[in-house]
């Protein structure tokens with residue numbers, strides 16, 4: 001005799017079987033080599049900063065879920081990504097208490113007040129970093145040299161700065177390739193940049209490892225290839241044009257691509273799905289805005305680096321990109337229409 | 340990924356679910372046993388229900404008319420077996436609604452020969468006579484739509500049909516009926532095409548087949564009759580290529596304008612099994628009594644392709660093929676667009692192309708949903724190039740009018756590609772089905788107000 005009751009469900013009855021959680025987990029995996037290289041080049045300092053940022057993000061996410069009596073969303077991995085990205089975008093000897101504050105801000109202000117995962121307008125890690133930049137302008141631009149001999153045995157004094165105190169820096173502090181060029185006119189070799197022999201934020205120094213992480217995610221169809229390509233291509237074209245125009249005044253386009261946070265930003269931050277547009281053309285426009293703005297800020301702005309602000313700005317207009325640039329629906333004429 | 344979208348021989352986007360056809364695509368079509376009682380609902384097709392012309396207690400012969408068409412958009416029903424009309428009463432249907440139905444008790448040991456009617460000669464009949472013959476035979480789209488075929492074939496005044504496309508795509512996973520029909524019923528198919536060319540005035544016919552059925556394409560190619568303007572076009576495998584719009588674009592490179600039918604670009608599309616049925620029935624003036632159905636899925640013991648009388652109760656079918664104790668879901672149609680059955684007391688109808696049986700452990704759907712992370716997978720999958728992510732968000736806010744006016748909701752044909760790929764497991768199609776219904780209702784109400 002056959003069962004009387006059957007379950008009913010809405011079609012389709014089969015699914016691809018890939019979950020949001022699984023995608024997020026893969027992003028974490030793709031970030032791990034970057035984390036390892038960061039620890040390898042900056043030692044215990046980087047380890048502590050990255051760990052603290054991640055710990056603070058996850059803790060905040062969990063706490064806020066409990067506070068609003070929801071099931072915790074820590075296990076969707078998105079808070080870990082925010083934490084890792086924040087840690088990787090900070091100077092390696094950044095004070096831990098400030099790092100912790102950053103992690104809390106990223107989740108609480110960058111994500112939670114918008115309604116949690118899927119609703120955030122900005123990349124949470126960048127929100128945190130922007131707040132830290134405004135609050136601690138000195139600490140966040142004080143760089144630490146890479147590959148110090150004692151990096152696995154000693155921790156910089158600044159890292160353990162007492163909460164609410166300004167850090168003390170050791171005598172040795174490094175300049176990033178970008179600031180060296182912008183403020184002192186010193187350029188760095190391509191090889192050093194590509195393989196991360198330079199100073200900078202904890203996770204931005206090795207362009208090759210970052211690119212490999214991106215290639216992994218793109219190959220697994222977990223990231224839009226259009227964003228990094230659009231960012232890097234537009235940055236390359238604009239800086240290339242400037243370089244051809246005057247190669248004394250402007251750095252080479254290769255230098256522009258490999259230095260600073262452009263690679264990390266293009267591959268891991270601009271590609272945050274939630275805060276980027278959704279249609280192919282929209283992604284191109286979004287990426288190009290980031291690439292061009294970054295170069296404009298770097299060349300003409302007061303700061304040596306412009307990736308963060310460019311991405312935040314592009315995040316802000318991404319909903320508008322979506323409502324203006326739509327796919328041409330099958331069987332219709334192209335419809336570009338202001339919302 | 341849409342890295343290389345330059346391929347001409349296809350449509351944009353779409354998905355590649357596992358085909359799951361290997362268990363039945365080598366199995367020849369077998370005759371299914373007759374059930375003791377056949378239950379025929381009247382509303383098997385889109386349009387007006389058929390009108391019963393027999394009474395309780397009457398003895399009928401196989402192929403005899405039981406119900407006549409209830410209007411132009413309607414078809415008659417014929418007796419699938421010889422037997423006695425036991426009862427005329429309301430019966431359940433898959434939609435959950437009740438419909439008037441006939442209970443026909445089969446004679447235990449008759450020959451089950453089919454009554455012959457007025458034959459239609461494809462060479463001398465006029466297009467109108469052929470269309471009438473198709474309606475008289477009770478033929479509807481056997482691919483699953485169950486839309487009366489004669490209505491679909493009627494070329495509207497001022498339009499011209501250039502090309503007839505025979506749909507042998509069968510892009511739904513698991514289903515292999517069209518595949519077997521193409522391998523085994525080539526004569527009926529070509530006869531059917533002859534009728535269809537005449538009825539539509541098309542100058543040529545293209546049989547569209549996906550490359551996972553290369554054997555069927557070769558087989559048909561070998562048997563194309565002398566002088567019949569038919570060609571076979573093999574297309575790369577992709578869901579939902581069997582949808583009319585996608586098939587027209589894949590074969591001819593033309594897009595059907597939004598809200599219009601294929602005839603707008605000079606095309607009529609007919610399913611291959613429907614074509615075979617026309618070719619088989621019209622020369623004898625008979626009505627449709629049975630159809631080929633794939634019965635498969637992890638919960639089925641004797642998987643296969645069977646010719647099953649229309650009106651066979653689903654429970655009888657499952658008992659005959661043997662199913663797992665633990666069955667939890669049964670679908671009529673394919674896994675992408677088929678409908679889950681809530682009640683085993685419904686019958687096989689003309690539009691049933693497959694029966695899939697899944698047990699608990701085969702259901703991979705996760706109950707956990709996440710918010711939309713705007714990953715764009717649905718946008719990259721939608722063959723109509725809609726934005727299911729945005730539509731899904733709007734549906735949550737019940738912004739149905741905005742969905743329809745700014746995001747082309749009504750162009751969604753519920754293929755399920757978006758739900759299939761969504762990593763957040765958002766039931767997008769379910770939202771869209773509901774939203775479309777609401778929009779249609781509102782439009783009807785508006786019209787009523789204007790008319791009042």
Ligand code: SF4
Pocket residue numbers: 710711712713714715716717718727728731757760761762763764765
């Ligand atoms: S596939 Fe799902 S999660 Fe991704 S954009 Fe579409 S609706 Fe959102």
Ligand code: SF4
Pocket residue numbers: 720721722723724725727750751752753754755756757758767768771
């Ligand atoms: S169900 Fe509708 S929205 Fe989803 S992919 Fe199919 S046509 Fe597009």
